[in-house]
Amino acid sequence: MKQKIKFFVSYAHKNDDLARNFLDKLADVLKPSRLYEYSLWKDNAIVVGSDWKDQILEARNTCDLGLLLVSPAFLSSTFICESELSHFVGSARARSFPVMLWPIDLERHDLRGLEVLQIFRYKGPKFSEPRAYGDCKSRAREAFALEAFRAIEAALATTPPRRSTGFDDHVSNRPTAPSASVERYREKS
Numbered sequence: 001m002k003q004k005i006k007f008f009v010s011y012a013h014k015n016d017d018l019a020r021n022f023l024d025k026l027a028d029v030l031k032p033s034r035l036y037e038y039s040l041w042k043d044n045a046i047v048v049g050s051d052w053k054d055q056i057l058e059a060r061n062t063c064d065l066g067l068l069l070v071s072p073a074f075l076s077s078t079f080i081c082e083s084e085l086s087h088f089v090g091s092a093r094a095r096s097f098p099v100m101l102w103p104i105d106l107e108r109h110d111l112r113g114l115e116v117l118q119i120f121r122y123k124g125p126k127f128s129e130p131r132a133y134g135d136c137k138s139r140a141r142e143a144f145a146l147e148a149f150r151a152i153e154a155a156l157a158t159t160p161p162r163r164s165t166g167f168d169d170h171v172s173n174r175p176t177a178p179s180a181s182v183e184r185y186r187e188k189s
Contacts, residue, residue, distance in 0.1 A: 002037040005156065008063035009042040010084045012073035015101055019069050022101060022133050025145035033149075036156065040067065053083070060087050065095045065152075070119055071102035071134075072109065081112050089113030095159075097152055100132040122147055 011019040023040060030038040041059045046052050060066070066088040074080055088096035090113055098119040104111075106119075121130035122144040136144050 002033070002035060005036045005038050005064045006062065007038060007040045007065050007067045008060050008084075009040055009067045009069065010060075010074070010080060010088075011042075011069035011101065012071055012077050012080065014073040015069065015071050018101060018134055021141070022069065022099070022145065025141060026148060029146050029149040030152075033153065035153065057083065060084060063094070065097055065156075068096050068098040068114070069101040070098050070104060070114065071100075071132075072104055074101070075104065075109055075112055085112055085114075089117070097148075097155065099148060102134040103132045120148055120151055 009019075009023065023042070027038075027040065030036075030040075041063065043052070043056060045059075046055045060083075066084075068074070068085070068088060088094055096117065098114055098117055100119050100121045106115075121132060122136060122140065123130040124136070124140050124143060131140075131144075133141065133144050
């Protein structure tokens with residue numbers, strides 16, 4: 001029987017089209033996993049008329065892994081930094097898998113605590129340096145998703161996830177760095 005892994009997807013709404021494109025490709029390679037049954041929670045699962053912030057925090061608190069789609073818009077979102085990212089970085093961090101969706105300057109941008117984590121980028125055979133998903137074109141995007149899948153499975157194999165309780169009990173749940181190189185509706189950009 002496959003182990004269930006619940007992802008909390010954190011992304012900036014300004015990047016909605018690119019995030020959806022990446023998540024569609026990633027879902028295609030996650031589904032046939034031999035070891036895990038993955039589910040991706042994204043804020044489009046919020047029920048109309050419900051308290052959106054409570055639903056986001058509940059999903060964040062009960063996930064096995066945060067899938068952080070990093071971009072300049074992600075880093076500049078107050079809601080993401082205060083309500084989502086703060087759960088996955090710092091002393092009480094829950095497990096996460098940061099993915100560079102759009103290029104960021106690793107030396108000049110305020111990475112909001114992500115500087116201590118390995119951010120996944122794709123090093124294609126024709127690339128001189130690793131690239132963000134947004135820098136890749138059609139076939140390279142497929143390869144990016146496949147390599148992200150491999151890195152996720154490698155990280156899960158080294159330290160299996162423990163479902164978060166929502167409290168500061170996940171200090172020991174620190175993510176391992178794979179070797180491969182919502183402002184939500186009110187404020188999310």
